Amino acid sequence: MTFKELCIIEPILKAIVEKGYETPTPIQEEAIPPTLNNRDILGLAQTGTGKTAAFAIPIIQHLYQNNDRNNRTISALILTPTRELAIQISECITDYAKYTSVRHTVIFGGVSQQAQTDALRKGVDILVATPGRLLDLMTQGFIKLGSIKYFVLDEADRMLDMGFIHDIKRILPKLPQQKQTLFFSATMPDSIAKLSSSILHNPVRVEVSPTSSVVDTIEQSVYFVEKNDKSKLLIHLLQKQKPQSVLVFSRTKHGADKIAKILVKANIKSAAIHGNKSQNARQRALSDFKSNNISVLIATDIAARGIDINQLELVVNYDLPEVPETYVHRIGRTGRAGNTGLSISFCSPEEQALLKDIQKLIGKKLTAFNFNAEKEILTKVFQK
Numbered sequence: 001m002t003f004k005e006l007c008i009i010e011p012i013l014k015a016i017v018e019k020g021y022e023t024p025t026p027i028q029e030e031a032i033p034p035t036l037n038n039r040d041i042l043g044l045a046q047t048g049t050g051k052t053a054a055f056a057i058p059i060i061q062h063l064y065q066n067n068d069r070n071n072r073t074i075s076a077l078i079l080t081p082t083r084e085l086a087i088q089i090s091e092c093i094t095d096y097a098k099y100t101s102v103r104h105t106v107i108f109g110g111v112s113q114q115a116q117t118d119a120l121r122k123g124v125d126i127l128v129a130t131p132g133r134l135l136d137l138m139t140q141g142f143i144k145l146g147s148i149k150y151f152v153l154d155e156a157d158r159m160l161d162m163g164f165i166h167d168i169k170r171i172l173p174k175l176p177q178q179k180q181t182l183f184f185s186a187t188m189p190d191s192i193a194k195l196s197s198s199i200l201h202n203p204v205r206v207e208v209s210p211t212s213s214v215v216d217t218i219e220q221s222v223y224f225v226e227k228n229d230k231s232k233l234l235i236h237l238l239q240k241q242k243p244q245s246v247l248v249f250s251r252t253k254h255g256a257d258k259i260a261k262i263l264v265k266a267n268i269k270s271a272a273i274h275g276n277k278s279q280n281a282r283q284r285a286l287s288d289f290k291s292n293n294i295s296v297l298i299a300t301d302i303a304a305r306g307i308d309i310n311q312l313e314l315v316v317n318y319d320l321p322e323v324p325e326t327y328v329h330r331i332g333r334t335g336r337a338g339n340t341g342l343s344i345s346f347c348s349p350e351e352q353a354l355l356k357d358i359q360k361l362i363g364k365k366l367t368a369f370n371f372n373a374e375k376e377i378l379t380k381v382f383q384k
Protein backbone atom coordinates (compact mmCIF):
# COMPACT_ATOMS: atom_id res chain seq x y z
CA MET A 1 0.00 0.00 0.00
CA THR A 2 1.27 3.48 -0.86
CA PHE A 3 0.14 6.96 0.20
CA LYS A 4 -0.88 7.54 -3.41
CA GLU A 5 -3.20 4.54 -3.25
CA LEU A 6 -4.77 6.15 -0.19
CA CYS A 7 -5.70 9.02 -2.55
CA ILE A 8 -3.45 11.56 -0.87
CA ILE A 9 -3.12 14.65 -3.04
CA GLU A 10 0.13 15.71 -4.69
CA PRO A 11 1.17 18.63 -2.42
CA ILE A 12 0.88 16.44 0.67
CA LEU A 13 2.55 13.47 -1.04
CA LYS A 14 5.52 15.67 -1.83
CA ALA A 15 5.78 16.80 1.80
CA ILE A 16 5.60 13.32 3.29
CA VAL A 17 8.18 11.99 0.86
CA GLU A 18 10.47 14.78 2.08
CA LYS A 19 9.73 13.72 5.64
CA GLY A 20 11.01 10.27 4.73
CA TYR A 21 7.73 8.35 4.96
CA GLU A 22 7.75 5.60 2.37
CA THR A 23 4.62 3.63 3.15
CA PRO A 24 1.65 4.28 5.41
CA THR A 25 1.69 2.71 8.86
CA PRO A 26 -1.19 0.32 9.70
CA ILE A 27 -3.22 2.99 11.53
CA GLN A 28 -2.79 5.31 8.54
CA GLU A 29 -3.88 2.60 6.12
CA GLU A 30 -6.95 1.92 8.18
CA ALA A 31 -7.93 5.42 9.25
CA ILE A 32 -7.13 7.66 6.27
CA PRO A 33 -9.68 6.26 3.76
CA PRO A 34 -12.76 6.49 6.05
CA THR A 35 -11.60 9.89 7.32
CA LEU A 36 -11.37 11.15 3.74
CA ASN A 37 -14.90 9.77 3.32
CA ASN A 38 -16.10 12.05 6.12
CA ARG A 39 -16.69 9.24 8.62
CA ASP A 40 -16.23 9.63 12.37
CA ILE A 41 -13.32 7.56 13.67
CA LEU A 42 -12.78 5.70 16.90
CA GLY A 43 -9.06 5.01 16.84
CA LEU A 44 -7.33 2.75 19.31
CA ALA A 45 -3.69 3.54 18.89
CA GLN A 46 -0.84 4.67 21.02
CA THR A 47 1.90 7.18 20.35
CA GLY A 48 4.47 5.78 17.97
CA THR A 49 1.97 4.20 15.58
CA GLY A 50 1.82 7.20 13.25
CA LYS A 51 -1.60 8.31 14.45
CA THR A 52 -0.81 12.02 14.13
CA ALA A 53 -0.46 11.71 10.37
CA ALA A 54 -3.52 9.44 10.33
CA PHE A 55 -5.74 12.29 11.49
CA ALA A 56 -3.75 15.34 10.33
CA ILE A 57 -3.25 14.41 6.67
CA PRO A 58 -6.95 13.91 5.79
CA ILE A 59 -7.87 17.14 7.56
CA ILE A 60 -5.21 19.12 5.69
CA GLN A 61 -6.37 17.48 2.47
CA HIS A 62 -10.02 18.40 3.08
CA LEU A 63 -9.12 21.97 3.97
CA TYR A 64 -6.89 22.28 0.93
CA GLN A 65 -9.67 21.07 -1.32
CA ASN A 66 -12.13 23.36 0.44
CA ASN A 67 -12.09 26.74 -1.19
CA ASP A 68 -13.54 28.55 1.77
CA ARG A 69 -10.35 28.19 3.78
CA ASN A 70 -9.48 31.74 2.81
CA ASN A 71 -11.96 32.91 5.44
CA ARG A 72 -9.36 31.80 7.95
CA THR A 73 -11.96 30.93 10.49
CA ILE A 74 -10.96 27.94 12.58
CA SER A 75 -12.24 24.89 10.70
CA ALA A 76 -10.40 22.15 12.58
CA LEU A 77 -9.74 21.76 16.29
CA ILE A 78 -7.22 19.23 17.59
CA LEU A 79 -7.41 18.83 21.34
CA THR A 80 -4.52 17.09 23.05
CA PRO A 81 -3.59 16.74 26.74
CA THR A 82 -0.03 18.09 27.02
CA ARG A 83 1.95 20.99 25.66
CA GLU A 84 4.63 18.64 24.36
CA LEU A 85 2.06 16.69 22.36
CA ALA A 86 0.50 19.93 21.12
CA ILE A 87 3.88 21.19 19.91
CA GLN A 88 4.68 17.87 18.33
CA ILE A 89 1.36 17.74 16.44
CA SER A 90 1.86 21.31 15.34
CA GLU A 91 5.33 20.50 14.01
CA CYS A 92 3.92 17.56 12.05
CA ILE A 93 1.23 19.79 10.53
CA THR A 94 3.89 22.35 9.56
CA ASP A 95 5.65 19.56 7.66
CA TYR A 96 2.62 17.90 6.07
CA ALA A 97 0.96 21.18 5.06
CA LYS A 98 4.16 22.73 3.72
CA TYR A 99 2.99 22.75 0.10
CA THR A 100 -0.60 23.68 0.85
CA SER A 101 -1.79 27.07 1.97
CA VAL A 102 -3.47 25.57 5.02
CA ARG A 103 -2.57 27.59 8.10
CA HIS A 104 -2.48 26.45 11.69
CA THR A 105 -1.32 27.47 15.11
CA VAL A 106 -0.85 25.90 18.50
CA ILE A 107 -1.91 27.13 21.95
CA PHE A 108 -1.02 25.74 25.38
CA GLY A 109 -0.68 27.00 28.92
CA GLY A 110 2.38 27.86 30.98
CA VAL A 111 3.59 30.58 28.61
CA SER A 112 2.44 34.11 27.82
CA GLN A 113 -0.63 34.19 25.61
CA GLN A 114 0.46 37.20 23.53
CA ALA A 115 2.18 35.32 20.69
CA GLN A 116 -0.73 32.87 20.60
CA THR A 117 -3.42 35.55 20.36
CA ASP A 118 -1.39 37.39 17.70
CA ALA A 119 -1.29 34.21 15.61
CA LEU A 120 -5.02 33.67 16.12
CA ARG A 121 -5.80 37.21 15.01
CA LYS A 122 -4.09 36.57 11.68
CA GLY A 123 -6.53 33.72 11.12
CA VAL A 124 -5.90 29.98 11.05
CA ASP A 125 -7.58 26.94 9.54
CA ILE A 126 -6.39 24.42 12.12
CA LEU A 127 -6.01 25.02 15.84
CA VAL A 128 -4.01 22.61 18.00
CA ALA A 129 -4.77 23.17 21.67
CA THR A 130 -4.57 21.90 25.21
CA PRO A 131 -7.92 22.16 27.00
CA GLY A 132 -7.05 24.73 29.71
CA ARG A 133 -5.60 27.41 27.43
CA LEU A 134 -8.34 26.84 24.88
CA LEU A 135 -11.05 27.52 27.46
CA ASP A 136 -9.12 30.50 28.75
CA LEU A 137 -8.83 32.12 25.32
CA MET A 138 -12.45 31.25 24.52
CA THR A 139 -13.56 33.00 27.70
CA GLN A 140 -11.51 36.04 26.72
CA GLY A 141 -13.21 36.08 23.33
CA PHE A 142 -10.14 35.27 21.21
CA ILE A 143 -11.52 31.96 19.96
CA LYS A 144 -14.90 30.96 18.60
CA LEU A 145 -15.57 27.37 17.72
CA GLY A 146 -18.79 27.90 15.77
CA SER A 147 -17.28 27.05 12.38
CA ILE A 148 -15.50 23.84 13.35
CA LYS A 149 -15.94 21.12 10.73
CA TYR A 150 -13.30 18.70 12.03
CA PHE A 151 -12.71 17.86 15.66
CA VAL A 152 -9.93 15.60 16.91
CA LEU A 153 -9.78 14.39 20.49
CA ASP A 154 -6.28 12.99 20.87
CA GLU A 155 -5.10 10.71 23.70
CA ALA A 156 -8.55 10.68 25.27
CA ASP A 157 -7.54 8.25 28.01
CA ARG A 158 -4.68 10.50 29.07
CA MET A 159 -7.06 13.49 29.04
CA LEU A 160 -9.26 11.73 31.55
CA ASP A 161 -6.28 10.57 33.64
CA MET A 162 -5.11 14.16 33.82
CA GLY A 163 -8.50 15.35 35.01
CA PHE A 164 -9.53 17.20 31.86
CA ILE A 165 -13.00 15.69 31.67
CA HIS A 166 -14.69 18.84 33.01
CA ASP A 167 -12.82 21.02 30.54
CA ILE A 168 -13.83 18.73 27.69
CA LYS A 169 -17.44 18.79 28.83
CA ARG A 170 -17.34 22.59 28.70
CA ILE A 171 -15.76 22.66 25.25
CA LEU A 172 -18.00 20.08 23.54
CA PRO A 173 -21.25 22.13 23.58
CA LYS A 174 -19.44 25.03 21.90
CA LEU A 175 -18.75 22.90 18.83
CA PRO A 176 -21.31 22.73 16.03
CA GLN A 177 -23.51 19.61 15.95
CA GLN A 178 -22.60 19.00 12.33
CA LYS A 179 -18.93 18.04 12.20
CA GLN A 180 -16.58 15.13 11.68
CA THR A 181 -15.04 13.79 14.88
CA LEU A 182 -11.87 11.72 15.16
CA PHE A 183 -11.38 10.20 18.59
CA PHE A 184 -8.08 8.59 19.54
CA SER A 185 -7.19 6.72 22.69
CA ALA A 186 -4.51 4.19 23.57
CA THR A 187 -6.83 2.27 25.88
CA MET A 188 -10.56 1.82 26.05
CA PRO A 189 -11.72 1.61 29.66
CA ASP A 190 -15.47 2.04 30.31
CA SER A 191 -15.20 5.77 30.94
CA ILE A 192 -13.60 6.30 27.51
CA ALA A 193 -16.06 4.03 25.75
CA LYS A 194 -18.89 6.07 27.30
CA LEU A 195 -17.33 9.39 26.33
CA SER A 196 -16.66 8.24 22.78
CA SER A 197 -20.20 6.97 22.25
CA SER A 198 -21.57 10.27 23.47
CA ILE A 199 -19.69 12.28 20.84
CA LEU A 200 -19.21 9.98 17.83
CA HIS A 201 -21.81 9.24 15.18
CA ASN A 202 -21.66 5.78 13.68
CA PRO A 203 -17.84 5.72 13.84
CA VAL A 204 -15.48 3.45 11.98
CA ARG A 205 -13.41 1.66 14.60
CA VAL A 206 -9.73 1.31 13.76
CA GLU A 207 -7.34 -0.44 16.03
CA VAL A 208 -3.66 -1.18 15.99
CA SER A 209 -1.50 -2.93 18.53
CA PRO A 210 -3.81 -3.38 21.49
CA THR A 211 -2.26 -2.19 24.73
CA SER A 212 -1.15 -5.62 25.79
CA SER A 213 0.89 -6.19 22.65
CA VAL A 214 4.46 -5.11 22.74
CA VAL A 215 6.43 -4.48 19.62
CA ASP A 216 8.33 -7.67 18.81
CA THR A 217 11.52 -5.85 18.03
CA ILE A 218 11.98 -4.72 21.64
CA GLU A 219 14.37 -6.71 23.79
CA GLN A 220 12.99 -6.57 27.30
CA SER A 221 14.91 -7.39 30.43
CA VAL A 222 14.55 -6.88 34.14
CA TYR A 223 17.20 -6.39 36.79
CA PHE A 224 16.38 -7.47 40.33
CA VAL A 225 17.98 -4.80 42.44
CA GLU A 226 17.69 -3.34 45.92
CA LYS A 227 16.00 0.07 45.93
CA ASN A 228 19.15 1.76 47.21
CA ASP A 229 21.27 0.21 44.48
CA LYS A 230 19.19 1.47 41.56
CA SER A 231 21.30 4.54 40.85
CA LYS A 232 24.46 2.44 40.93
CA LEU A 233 22.91 0.01 38.49
CA LEU A 234 21.83 2.82 36.16
CA ILE A 235 25.30 4.36 36.10
CA HIS A 236 26.82 0.94 35.54
CA LEU A 237 24.54 0.18 32.59
CA LEU A 238 25.00 3.58 31.00
CA GLN A 239 28.76 3.40 31.32
CA LYS A 240 28.86 -0.16 30.03
CA GLN A 241 26.52 0.21 27.08
CA LYS A 242 27.08 3.89 26.24
CA PRO A 243 23.72 4.30 24.53
CA GLN A 244 23.14 7.49 22.53
CA SER A 245 19.53 8.04 23.50
CA VAL A 246 17.98 6.83 26.71
CA LEU A 247 14.69 7.67 28.33
CA VAL A 248 14.57 6.87 32.04
CA PHE A 249 11.16 6.71 33.67
CA SER A 250 10.80 7.85 37.23
CA ARG A 251 7.54 7.55 39.17
CA THR A 252 7.88 10.97 40.79
CA LYS A 253 9.13 14.42 39.79
CA HIS A 254 11.36 14.53 42.82
CA GLY A 255 12.79 11.13 41.88
CA ALA A 256 13.51 12.36 38.34
CA ASP A 257 15.46 15.33 39.69
CA LYS A 258 17.41 13.08 42.03
CA ILE A 259 18.39 10.68 39.25
CA ALA A 260 19.48 13.58 37.01
CA LYS A 261 21.69 14.94 39.77
CA ILE A 262 23.33 11.57 40.40
CA LEU A 263 23.99 11.07 36.67
CA VAL A 264 25.42 14.53 36.17
CA LYS A 265 27.73 13.86 39.13
CA ALA A 266 28.87 10.68 37.37
CA ASN A 267 29.63 12.76 34.26
CA ILE A 268 26.71 11.40 32.28
CA LYS A 269 25.02 14.20 30.38
CA SER A 270 21.37 14.13 31.32
CA ALA A 271 18.34 16.25 32.20
CA ALA A 272 15.04 15.71 33.97
CA ILE A 273 11.78 16.70 32.34
CA HIS A 274 8.54 16.96 34.32
CA GLY A 275 5.62 19.19 35.17
CA ASN A 276 7.47 21.30 37.73
CA LYS A 277 10.01 22.45 35.17
CA SER A 278 9.31 25.63 33.27
CA GLN A 279 8.23 25.34 29.68
CA ASN A 280 11.58 26.76 28.61
CA ALA A 281 13.56 24.28 30.68
CA ARG A 282 11.56 21.41 29.20
CA GLN A 283 12.01 22.62 25.65
CA ARG A 284 15.73 23.10 26.22
CA ALA A 285 16.13 19.61 27.66
CA LEU A 286 14.23 18.16 24.71
CA SER A 287 16.20 20.01 22.08
CA ASP A 288 19.49 19.14 23.82
CA PHE A 289 18.39 15.53 23.72
CA LYS A 290 17.30 15.64 20.11
CA SER A 291 20.57 17.24 19.05
CA ASN A 292 22.56 14.64 21.03
CA ASN A 293 24.01 17.18 23.46
CA ILE A 294 22.67 15.01 26.22
CA SER A 295 22.07 11.30 25.91
CA VAL A 296 19.81 10.64 28.88
CA LEU A 297 16.43 12.15 29.61
CA ILE A 298 14.68 11.35 32.87
CA ALA A 299 10.94 11.81 32.76
CA THR A 300 7.73 11.14 34.61
CA ASP A 301 5.00 9.37 32.68
CA ILE A 302 2.94 12.49 32.15
CA ALA A 303 5.87 14.58 30.92
CA ALA A 304 7.09 11.78 28.67
CA ARG A 305 3.72 11.37 27.07
CA GLY A 306 4.33 14.08 24.54
CA ILE A 307 7.93 13.38 23.70
CA ASP A 308 8.42 12.33 20.13
CA ILE A 309 11.86 10.89 19.72
CA ASN A 310 12.68 8.45 17.02
CA GLN A 311 15.20 5.67 17.28
CA LEU A 312 15.30 5.78 21.03
CA GLU A 313 17.92 3.22 21.86
CA LEU A 314 16.99 2.35 25.40
CA VAL A 315 14.08 2.81 27.76
CA VAL A 316 14.83 2.32 31.44
CA ASN A 317 12.05 1.77 33.93
CA TYR A 318 13.85 3.05 37.00
CA ASP A 319 10.61 2.53 38.87
CA LEU A 320 8.06 0.01 37.69
CA PRO A 321 4.73 1.61 36.82
CA GLU A 322 1.71 1.03 39.04
CA VAL A 323 -0.51 0.39 36.03
CA PRO A 324 0.79 -2.43 33.79
CA GLU A 325 -0.48 -0.77 30.58
CA THR A 326 1.86 2.13 31.32
CA TYR A 327 4.77 -0.28 30.88
CA VAL A 328 3.63 -0.95 27.33
CA HIS A 329 3.34 2.79 26.61
CA ARG A 330 6.76 3.45 28.05
CA ILE A 331 8.69 0.83 26.17
CA GLY A 332 6.78 1.63 22.98
CA ARG A 333 9.14 4.57 22.72
CA THR A 334 11.97 2.30 21.66
CA GLY A 335 11.92 -0.06 18.71
CA ARG A 336 9.83 2.32 16.62
CA ALA A 337 9.41 2.21 12.88
CA GLY A 338 11.23 -1.06 12.39
CA ASN A 339 14.24 -0.26 14.59
CA THR A 340 15.24 -2.73 17.25
CA GLY A 341 14.85 -1.38 20.74
CA LEU A 342 15.93 -2.21 24.23
CA SER A 343 14.12 -1.83 27.51
CA ILE A 344 15.52 -2.51 30.95
CA SER A 345 13.34 -2.48 34.04
CA PHE A 346 14.58 -2.19 37.59
CA CYS A 347 12.62 -4.27 40.06
CA SER A 348 13.19 -3.92 43.80
CA PRO A 349 11.80 -6.53 46.20
CA GLU A 350 8.87 -4.16 46.92
CA GLU A 351 7.99 -4.06 43.21
CA GLN A 352 7.72 -7.81 42.59
CA ALA A 353 3.91 -7.69 42.43
CA LEU A 354 4.04 -4.92 39.79
CA LEU A 355 6.39 -7.03 37.66
CA LYS A 356 4.02 -9.96 37.93
CA ASP A 357 1.14 -7.81 36.64
CA ILE A 358 3.24 -6.56 33.71
CA GLN A 359 4.31 -10.07 32.71
CA LYS A 360 0.71 -11.21 32.93
CA LEU A 361 -0.44 -8.36 30.67
CA ILE A 362 2.18 -8.88 27.98
CA GLY A 363 1.98 -12.66 28.28
CA LYS A 364 5.66 -13.30 28.67
CA LYS A 365 8.49 -13.27 31.16
CA LEU A 366 11.21 -10.64 30.85
CA THR A 367 14.81 -11.81 30.62
CA ALA A 368 15.98 -11.54 34.23
CA PHE A 369 19.32 -10.48 35.70
CA ASN A 370 20.34 -10.07 39.29
CA PHE A 371 22.28 -6.94 40.12
CA ASN A 372 23.57 -8.40 43.35
CA ALA A 373 25.62 -10.90 41.38
CA GLU A 374 26.98 -8.21 39.05
CA LYS A 375 27.57 -5.89 41.96
CA GLU A 376 29.92 -8.39 43.54
CA ILE A 377 31.96 -8.57 40.35
CA LEU A 378 31.87 -4.79 40.01
CA THR A 379 32.99 -4.28 43.57
CA LYS A 380 35.95 -6.59 42.93
CA VAL A 381 36.84 -4.65 39.78
CA PHE A 382 36.65 -1.35 41.63
CA GLN A 383 38.76 -2.69 44.47
CA LYS A 384 41.58 -3.77 42.16
Ligand code: AMP
Nearest residue numbers: 021023024025047048049050051052053
Ligand atom coordinates in the same frame (compact mmCIF):
# COMPACT_ATOMS: atom_id res chain seq x y z
P1 AMP B 1 2.98 9.33 16.12
O1 AMP B 1 2.40 8.02 16.54
O2 AMP B 1 2.04 10.13 15.31
O3 AMP B 1 3.54 10.08 17.30
O4 AMP B 1 4.22 9.03 15.13
C1 AMP B 1 5.37 8.38 15.56
C2 AMP B 1 6.55 8.66 14.68
O5 AMP B 1 6.43 7.95 13.44
C3 AMP B 1 6.74 10.14 14.30
O6 AMP B 1 8.09 10.46 14.44
C4 AMP B 1 6.33 10.22 12.86
O7 AMP B 1 7.05 11.23 12.17
C5 AMP B 1 6.70 8.83 12.34
N1 AMP B 1 5.83 8.38 11.22
C6 AMP B 1 4.51 8.59 11.08
N2 AMP B 1 4.04 8.02 9.95
C7 AMP B 1 5.11 7.44 9.36
C8 AMP B 1 5.27 6.69 8.14
N3 AMP B 1 4.24 6.42 7.33
N4 AMP B 1 6.52 6.25 7.85
C9 AMP B 1 7.56 6.51 8.68
N5 AMP B 1 7.47 7.20 9.84
C10 AMP B 1 6.26 7.66 10.17
